[in-house]
Structures are given as C-alpha cells and as structure tokens.
Amino acid sequence: MTQIILGQILNGIIVGTLYGIIALGVTLTFGITGIVNFALGQFMMIGAYATWHLTDVTHLPYPISVALAVLIAALAGFLSDRALFQFTRNNLVNGLLVSIGLISIIESGVLLLYTATPKNMDFVLSGSWTVGAITVARMKVVTFAVLLTVIAFTWLALANTWLGRATRAYAQNPEAAMLMGVKTEMLQIGVSVYSCALAGVGGALYAGIYSLEPSMGALFILKGVEAAILAGVGNLAGALVGGIILGITESIGALFLPTAFRDAYGLVFLVAILLFRPSGLFGSQK
Amino acid sequence: MSAVWLLLPLYVVPFVSHNEVLLTILIFTYILSILATGFNIVFGYAGQLTMFHGAAFGIGGYATYLILSKFGVSFWLAMLPMFVAILLLSLLVGWVCFKFRLREFYFAVVTLAFAELIRLVVLNWNDVTNGSLGLLVLDKPTVWWPGRGVIKIDGTIAWYLLALTSLLAVTLVSKLLVRSWIGRNFAAIRLNEELAQTLGINTFRYKLLAFTVSNLFAAFAGALFGFYSNYIEPAQLSITQSLDAIAMVLLGGMGSILGPVVGALLLTGLPHIIHFSAELRAATYGAILIAVILLMPRGVVGLFPGRRHVS
Numbered sequence: 041m042t043q044i045i046l047g048q049i050l051n052g053i054i055v056g057t058l059y060g061i062i063a064l065g066v067t068l069t070f071g072i073t074g075i076v077n078f079a080l081g082q083f084m085m086i087g088a089y090a091t092w093h094l095t096d097v098t099h100l101p102y103p104i105s106v107a108l109a110v111l112i113a114a115l116a117g118f119l120s121d122r123a124l125f126q127f128t129r130n131n132l133v134n135g136l137l138v139s140i141g142l143i144s145i146i147e148s149g150v151l152l153l154y155t156a157t158p159k160n161m162d163f164v165l166s167g168s169w170t171v172g173a174i175t176v177a178r179m180k181v182v183t184f185a186v187l188l189t190v191i192a193f194t195w196l197a198l199a200n201t202w203l204g205r206a207t208r209a210y211a212q213n214p215e216a217a218m219l220m221g222v223k224t225e226m227l228q229i230g231v232s233v234y235s236c237a238l239a240g241v242g243g244a245l246y247a248g249i250y251s252l253e254p255s256m257g258a259l260f261i262l263k264g265v266e267a268a269i270l271a272g273v274g275n276l277a278g279a280l281v282g283g284i285i286l287g288i289t290e291s292i293g294a295l296f297l298p299t300a301f302r303d304a305y306g307l308v309f310l311v312a313i314l315l316f317r318p319s320g321l322f323g324s325q326k
Numbered sequence: 327m328s329a330v331w332l333l334l335p336l337y338v339v340p341f342v343s344h345n346e347v348l349l350t351i352l353i354f355t356y357i358l359s360i361l362a363t364g365f366n367i368v369f370g371y372a373g374q375l376t377m378f379h380g381a382a383f384g385i386g387g388y389a390t391y392l393i394l395s396k397f398g399v400s401f402w403l404a405m406l407p408m409f410v411a412i413l414l415l416s417l418l419v420g421w422v423c424f425k426f427r428l429r430e431f432y433f434a435v436v437t438l439a440f441a442e443l444i445r446l447v448v449l450n451w452n453d454v455t456n457g458s459l460g461l462l463v464l465d466k467p468t469v470w471w472p473g474r475g476v477i478k479i480d481g482t483i484a485w486y487l488l489a490l491t492s493l494l495a496v497t498l499v500s501k502l503l504v505r506s507w508i509g510r511n512f513a514a515i516r517l518n519e520e521l522a523q524t525l526g527i528n529t530f531r532y533k534l535l536a537f538t539v540s541n542l543f544a545a546f547a548g549a550l551f552g553f554y555s556n557y558i559e560p561a562q563l564s565i566t567q568s569l570d571a572i573a574m575v576l577l578g579g580m581g582s583i584l585g586p587v588v589g590a591l592l593l594t595g596l597p598h599i600i601h602f603s604a605e606l607r608a609a610t611y612g613a614i615l616i617a618v619i620l621l622m623p624r625g626v627v628g629l630f631p632g633r634r635h636v637s
Binding site: 142 | 375422426427428430431432435436439440442443446449450569572573576605606608609611612613614615616619620623
C-alpha cells in the first residue's frame with residue numbers, strides 16, 4: 041500500500057508540474073496585462089501537436105522538435121497578442137471572452153488539421169527507473185526535470201535581471217514603473233508571449249508522455265487557474281507549488297475516494313482555500 | 327416599457343413563414359435569451375461575474391424532468407419544487423461567496439468551482455441521471471387553451487408561442503426589477519460597492535438577490551430547453567453553457583433589456599446562416615465573438631444610443 045501511495049504522490053508531482061507551468065503563465069499574464077488568458081491551454085495544445093507532428097511526421101529528433109514547438113507556440117502567442125490581446129489590457133471580462141473566442145478558433149483549426157482521433161507519439165525515451173519498490177517511467181522524470189529547470193530559470197531571471205525587476209515593478213505599480221523608464225508596451229508583449237511559450241513547453245513535454253486530443257487544453261487551463269489561485273495570484277514560486285499540491289491532492293484523492301470525482305477534490309480544496317485564505321496559500325494577508 | 331414591446335411583433339413570424347429552420351433557430355434564441363437575461367441582471371446590472379448560471383440551467387432541466395417522471399405531475403407543477411431547490415441552492419452558494427466577500431475574478435472562480443462540482447455529481451449519479459448518456463425527455467408541457475381545453479405543447483408553432491411568451495414574461499419581470507429601487511441598488515453596487523454600503527444599502531442582501539434571480543431565470547430556461555430538445559445531458563451544466571450566455575450578453579449589450587435577446591439571436595443564428603462544417607462553425611462562433619468584443623465594446627444594442635439605458 042505504501043508503495044502505491046508513494047507512486048501516486050510521484051505521479052501527482054509530475055502532473056502537478058505541468059499544472060504549475062500553466063499556472064506560472066496565468067500568474068505572469070494576470071500580473072502584467074491584467075487579464076486571465078484562458079486560451080493558454082490551447083497554446084499548450086499547439087506545442088503538443090507541433091511536437092508530435094515534427095517528431096512523428098517530419099522525423100526530427102525529439103529535442104529539436106520540442107525547441108521548434110516552443111518557438112511555434114511563442115509565435116502564435118505573439119500573433120494573438122498583436123491581433124487580439126493588446127486591445128484587452130486590464131479588462132478582465134473582455135480578455136476572458138476574447139480568449140474564449142480564440143479557444144474555439146484554435147480548437148477548430150486543430151480538428152481540421154489533425155481530426156479528433158487521439159495521437160500517440162512513438163516512445164522517445166522508453167523504460168523506467170526503479171528505486172526500491174517504486175517504478176517511474178524515464179520520460180516522466182525527464183519531463184519533470186525539464187519543467188522544473190524552466191520554472192527555476194524563470195524565477196531566477198525575474199529575481200536577478202533588470203528585465204525581471206522591471207516586470208515585478210510593473211506588477212506592483214504600473215505608473216511608477218513607467219516613470220522609471222520601463223517600456224510597458226514591450227513588457228506586456230514580452231510577458232504575454234513568454235506565457236504562451238511556457239504553455240508550449242508544457243505541451244511539448246506532455247506529448248512525450250500522454251496521448252493528444254484537441255480537447256486537452258480546456259482541462260489544463262482550468263487546473264492552471266486553480267493552481268495559480270491556490271498559491272495566490274502573482275506568486276511565482278507559489279504557482280509551481282500550487283500545481284504540485286493540486287496534482288498530489290488529485291492522485292491521492294482518487295486513490296481513496298471514487299475516481300470519477302478526481303477533478304472534484306482540487307475544486308473543493310480550492311474553495312476552502314479561497315474562503316479561509318482569500319489571497320491564496322502563500323499570499324500575504326491584507 | 328418601450329423596449330419589451332419590441333418583442334410583440336415576433337408573434338406574427340410563425341403565421342407568415344413556415345420555415346422550420348427559421349422557427350427552430352428562433353425558439354432556441356428565445357429560450358437562451360431567458361438564460362442570458364438572468365445573467366444580465368446579476369452581471370449587467372449588479373456587476374457580479376457569476377459562472378453558476380450554467381449549472382442552474384442544467385439543474386432546471388434535470389430536476390423538472392425527474393420530478394415530473396417520478397410523481398407524474400405536469401410540467402408546470404414539476405417546476406415549482408425545482409424552483410424551490412434552485413432558490414435554496416443559490417442562497418447557499420451566494421451566502422458562502424458573499425459572506426466571504428469574494429469579488430470579480432475570485433467570485434467567478436468559486437462559483438465556477440461549485441458549478442463544476444454539481445456537474446460532476448450529475449455526471450456520476452448514474453442511477454438517477456443516467457450519467458453521461460443523458461435522459462430522453464418524451465413528455466411535453468401542457469397548457470389550457472380557451473375553447474380547446476388542455477393541449478400539449480408539441481410541434482414547432484406551439485413551442486414558438488410558448489418560448490416567446492416565456493421570454494416576454496421574463497423580460498417584463500427583469501424590466502420591472504431593474505427599473506425599481508432594487509435595480510437602482512444593483513447599479514449602486516456595480517458602480518461602487520463601498521459607497522453603496524456607506525449609503526446604507528445592504529449590499530450582501532442585494533447581491534444575493536441578483537444572484538438568486540439570475541439562477542431562477544437560468545433554471546426556467548433550462549427546463550424549457552430540455553423539454554424542447556427532448557434531451558438532457560450533463561453538458562448542459564458545463565462551463566461552455568455559462569460562457570455562451572456571457573458571450574450573448576456582452577455581444578448584445580450589457581445592462582440593457584433587449585441586449586441579451588439580440589446577442590442570443592446573433593450567436594444562435596449566424597453560425598446556421600453561414601453554411602460551414604461543424605469545425606468551421608465553431609471557428610465562426612469564435613471569430614464573431616472576438617470581432618464584437620473588440621469592435622463593439624458596448625454590444626450591438628450600444629450602436630443604437632436611444633435604446634440603451636444605464637440605470
């Protein structure tokens with residue numbers, strides 16, 4: 041039993057980092073552009089399908105496919121920002137609706153290109169590692185490591201570089217940041233694109249483990265938003281922790297309680313957190 | 327009252343045109359308009375971004391049908407306990423949200439979470455709801471008609487008249503509500519909640535009222551929708567259902583009585599008028615939504631300044 045629980049916790053952590061990378065995008069976008077981009081799940085899907093296409097159809101090596109897929113997701117993010125989201129800055133409801141429109145468009149596009157049949161990528165990295173009684177697929181470990189690296193890199197960049205300080209300054213006080221010479225327009229575009237690229241990374245790695253369906257984006261954006269709120273919106277390191285907590289809650293919940301309600305445990309947890317700690321688990325109390 | 331009477335000429339349509347597709351689109355438009363009108367009250371007037379109306383819509387269909395088939399009562403009688411259930415549920419969810427002072431995004435997320443929880447219960451309660459397969463609704467509402475006695479609402483024209491009459495009733499109620507002191511209190515809360523509170527408005531109570539009314543309208547629409555389409559499924563409680571109604575309200579024009587109707591007509595009708603495959607139809611829907619939000623921020627009704635009232 042213990043090893044099943046440990047295995048579930050490990051699974052939860054790995055899925056949780058995927059939630060975390062979307063949550064990071066949600067938090068960054070919300071902090072800088074004032075909207076929640078619900079289409080981030082679809083950018084994740086773009087990353088996933090691009091990776092699948094480049095690896096299985098074009099036969100490129102997996103790491104190169106991942107890099108190209110992230111670039112494609114970033115490019116799509118740039119286009120969506122220029123065409124749409126630049127007009128919805130700091131308007132939560134319009135941003136929500138425009139991203140919903142975008143979801144329909146991207147999903148239809150993927151359906152037309154690749155149909156609704158689930159796509160399974162050939163194994164990139166087969167086999168598994170066994171530690172004691174616990175077995176973990178190698179690909180999952182690699183995914184976890186890459187995601188963790190990307191999140192750590194983002195965090196370090198925000199903490200140490202000029203651009204990172206500018207970003208944090210802008211999130212705290214846009215006018216003051218502007219007066220200090222932060223180019224706000226560029227910053228907003230940059231963060232918007234970076235969030236989409238993050239989602240693309242998540243998708244590219246997801247493609248190596250799970251099968252792809254056009255509807256995958258909807259699930260992940262919900263989990264991402266849940267994780268972001270769990271941690272407290274605006275809390276960057278918290279986004280990862282929030283994602284992992286959510287992942288573990290779900291896997292453990294599914295073990296002891298009916299699996300059909302797997303998605304419900306996270307929601308119950310989220311409501312409880314919001315009611316008793318309105319600024320999230322790691323947010324400062326006002 | 328002027329805006330509501332603009333709906334009256336629509337009674338002529340089934341006697342002029344017998345085009346089944348047109349009438350069906352209009353019936354769906356009217357039913358979904360009721361849902362959108364409810365959302366317009368809570369968001370357009372009282373400024374609370376709820377995501378719960380989709381769940382209320384779905385429960386409306388399920389509860390009415392289940393009560394009807396279990397106790398053998400008529401459609402209208404079955405709706406009474408359903409309304410009581412929705413009332414209690416709205417009070418519970420609203421009480422939790424407003425007591426803990428959740429606002430804007432957070433209010434949206436918590437109501438969304440409650441709605442999702444309810445959807446999961448409906449989806450997995452196989453004995454009662456038949457799970458993801460949904461339920462086939464073979465009963466029809468009945469009405470008393472002068473000279474003809476009790477008749478079944480069956481066939482397109484009868485449904486057209488029922489849907490339009492229901493919509494008219496709902497718009498009238500919402501018009502009376504928002505024109506009254508209650509509506510002015512809603513507006514005060516939307517514009518500045520703190521100020522409203524200092525003026526002695528019990529904001530908690532009025533937010534709860536707006537939330538409850540919107541869910542009751544949604545449930546009414548859901549019951550009509552289920553019985554008209556003969557089919558109830560868990561997808562009717564989904565986030566998509568909530569979002570569609572939000573899109574209709576913003577498209578038509580928020581905070582106006584006829585805005586939701588115009589929005590519902592555009593979003594229900596346009597994808598059918600433009601003949602595309604299913605995938606392209608979804609894309610068209612998205613494109614229309616984006617275009618309207620970006621190009622007409624006050625909705626279609628906002629283009630006609632005389633018809634828009636902000637109380």
